[in-house]
Amino acid sequence: MPKGQMPKADFALKTSDGAEAARLLVLTGDWTATGLRDVAERLKKALTRAQDVQVDVADIGRFDTAGAYALKYALGDRASPEIFAGHENYRRIYELIDGISPEVQTQISESGRSASPLVNFLSGIGQKTLSFLDDARRFTRFLGETVTFIFLTILNPGRIRWTPLVAQMQRTGLEALIVVGVANFFVGAVVAFLGILQLKQFGVSVFAVELIGIAVLREFGPVIAAVLMAGRSASSFTAEVGAMKMNQEIDAMRVMGINPFDALVLPRLFAMIITMPLATFFGMMAGLFGGFIVVWTTLGYGPNFFIQRMTDYVPFVNYFVGLIKVPFFAAAIALIGCRMGMEVKEDVISLGKQVTSSVVQAIFAIITIDAIFAIMFNGFDF
Amino acid sequence: MREEIKQDMTTDTDYSQTPIVVRGLRNQFGKHIVHDGLDLTVSKGKIIGVVGGSGTGKTVLLNAILGLRPPTGGSIHLFGEDVLKLSEKKRRPLQARFGVLFQSGALFSALTVVENICVPLTEYANLSPKLMREIGLMKMTLVGLPLDAADKMPSELSGGMIKRTALARALVLDPEVLFLDEPTAGLDPIGAAAFDKLIRSLSDNLDLTVFMITHDLDSLYAICDEVAVLADRKVVEIAPPKILEQSTHPWIHEYFHGPRGRNALTKGS
Numbered sequence A: 001m002p003k004g005q006m007p008k009a010d011f012a013l014k015t016s017d018g019a020e021a022a023r024l025l026v027l028t029g030d031w032t033a034t035g036l037r038d039v040a041e042r043l044k045k046a047l048t049r050a051q052d053v054q055v056d057v058a059d060i061g062r063f064d065t066a067g068a069y070a071l072k073y074a075l076g077d078r079a080s081p082e083i084f085a086g087h088e089n090y091r092r093i094y095e096l097i098d099g100i101s102p103e104v105q106t107q108i109s110e111s112g113r114s115a116s117p118l119v120n121f122l123s124g125i126g127q128k129t130l131s132f133l134d135d136a137r138r139f140t141r142f143l144g145e146t147v148t149f150i151f152l153t154i155l156n157p158g159r160i161r162w163t164p165l166v167a168q169m170q171r172t173g174l175e176a177l178i179v180v181g182v183a184n185f186f187v188g189a190v191v192a193f194l195g196i197l198q199l200k201q202f203g204v205s206v207f208a209v210e211l212i213g214i215a216v217l218r219e220f221g222p223v224i225a226a227v228l229m230a231g232r233s234a235s236s237f238t239a240e241v242g243a244m245k246m247n248q249e250i251d252a253m254r255v256m257g258i259n260p261f262d263a264l265v266l267p268r269l270f271a272m273i274i275t276m277p278l279a280t281f282f283g284m285m286a287g288l289f290g291g292f293i294v295v296w297t298t299l300g301y302g303p304n305f306f307i308q309r310m311t312d313y314v315p316f317v318n319y320f321v322g323l324i325k326v327p328f329f330a331a332a333i334a335l336i337g338c339r340m341g342m343e344v345k346e347d348v349i350s351l352g353k354q355v356t357s358s359v360v361q362a363i364f365a366i367i368t369i370d371a372i373f374a375i376m377f378n379g380f381d382f
Numbered sequence B: 001m002r003e004e005i006k007q008d009m010t011t012d013t014d015y016s017q018t019p020i021v022v023r024g025l026r027n028q029f030g031k032h033i034v035h036d037g038l039d040l041t042v043s044k045g046k047i048i049g050v051v052g053g054s055g056t057g058k059t060v061l062l063n064a065i066l067g068l069r070p071p072t073g074g075s076i077h078l079f080g081e082d083v084l085k086l087s088e089k090k091r092r093p094l095q096a097r098f099g100v101l102f103q104s105g106a107l108f109s110a111l112t113v114v115e116n117i118c119v120p121l122t123e124y125a126n127l128s129p130k131l132m133r134e135i136g137l138m139k140m141t142l143v144g145l146p147l148d149a150a151d152k153m154p155s156e157l158s159g160g161m162i163k164r165t166a167l168a169r170a171l172v173l174d175p176e177v178l179f180l181d182e183p184t185a186g187l188d189p190i191g192a193a194a195f196d197k198l199i200r201s202l203s204d205n206l207d208l209t210v211f212m213i214t215h216d217l218d219s220l221y222a223i224c225d226e227v228a229v230l231a232d233r234k235v236v237e238i239a240p241p242k243i244l245e246q247s248t249h250p251w252i253h254e255y256f257h258g259p260r261g262r263n264a265l266t267k268g269s
Helices: A039-046 A065-078 A088-112 A117-155 A162-172 A174-200 A205-246 A249-255 A260-299 A303-313 A317-324 A326-342 A348-380 B002-011 B058-066 B088-095 B113-124 B129-142 B159-171 B189-206 B217-223 B250-257 B259-268
Strands: A010-015 A023-031 A053-056 A060-063 B020-029 B032-042 B047-052 B073-078 B098-101 B177-181 B209-213 B226-231 B234-239
Touching (some): A039 A065, A088 B189, A117 A326, A162 A174, A174 A205, A174 A260, A205 A260, A205 A326, A205 A348, A326 A348, B020 B058, B032 B058, B032 B073, B047 B058, B098 B159, B159 B177, B177 B189, B189 B209, B226 B250, B234 B250
Parallel strands (some): B047 B226
16 A cells, blocks of 8 residues: 555546547546545546446545445446456455345335425324323323332331442532531522622611521522532433443343332431431521621621521521421432433433433422422411 | 564465464563463464463453553564554554453443444544434444344343443444454353354454454354364464364364364364
């Protein structure tokens, strides 16, 4: 094989002396997959009206099956393998391709026929509807199975698999503490800054303490923690369960008589329900601390004052209102994460899609649950 | 050791036509030495079978040759070029001359069969989509895949069809060297025999050099010109299977004269 730039496939058409219709086609360059580019189309166009073609391959460089197919594509039946007399290897390749190209052509012409756009549009709507109904059915089933297994576990606590439960608690709870704490610290500080700035106009900037207390305990602490958990845990649940499904590990469990619900879903669900309130409590404290630091540095009120005012003017019910929502957030995150994982199909793209939609759905669920609780507490006058 | 290799490479002039020359290869994982002083030459147009017990580093050798995992020491020349010293840019044209069939097929799960086959074409060739698809279909016919499988996803294929699709993808640029990692593993005996026959006929028709890792004794007898035996961290012997039968090396003797070996032997002769 010669070094350096290879000449690309090309051709030249010469009218051979005498005969009117017969033409001489001279092939040059490398007729290989990488050297072909648009030569097949050009040659086909140039030969549309030629009846009879003589082919000269003396100057051809390399030649492979793709080149042979391109030649066959352009020339059709106007060339026989005999043109490669003298190039034994090339002749063999051309013969091979000559033999199988009719089959390819039939397939091309068959698959060329497609339905009308209207039919495609309608069948698209039908398929979407069916898949939506199917999705709804499977979601209902998943929810039903979950509730059943939760009750079975409560009736018989021996079912609980302690090792995965504790491992999940560490991964979803303990290891999330830092990020939950730091995020809440900053949110608390920002609320304090804004509160002080606005309340100063009325000369009551000291009320910023109540603002921080109520906002962090009631809303920001739980919601910020839950959103972070949705990003952290829902995605990893989906990826873990999805990869296990792709690797047939879930099938292997079923065959061994291990229920995937017991082994995969429940430990994650219980781990989230147990650890998320604890992580949220930590987040609340970090948020209050962030607010306190701002109050201390900008208004000059020290720790004693801050704690005194918190206990006097921020009712304890706020803490309760904030924390009661958290197990619901936790359950939503764990169940959406696991369910999305179970729905992963056998290709990589669907894994990516499922992880994305698991995080999006989990955050959406958190906000919806939060809104429902807000309306309920409003009714109870809390 | 180094000097020896250099001399070997300089005195022998015609290595630019030899697909694979491995000299003094050393592979080590921590304290575990897999290869030490491994030499192997694969000449053009040959079908080489590589056999060896589990853990003798057949796949490690393949990965070293393909550049997937640089070896600890030694040299690897492909068509006379020292691949361990080659820049990324110079590697590319060389890679187009090799086709690889991985053990599990390694098809891209998000692409259809014909799209999988056309991946190297989209990377290396500048063809119209229509002609590209037709060349993909042509390759499918070449490896004996039914053309109505063209738009299926890899997850819908049987094991044999996955292997054939992966083979078509490995062959799409008409490589000069084909690497096969256990091509017949997981196929039924009839499918395996058909696959062997396919590789033999492709190799004859397209002038392929084949480097084949296998455990399948029937494959060895059916299609291999030479068999390289990996044992004791190196290639202990390389010879046609008929000659290897007479080897006195304990592992080779056991391999060819164990219950399965005898079976293939009687079939082969």
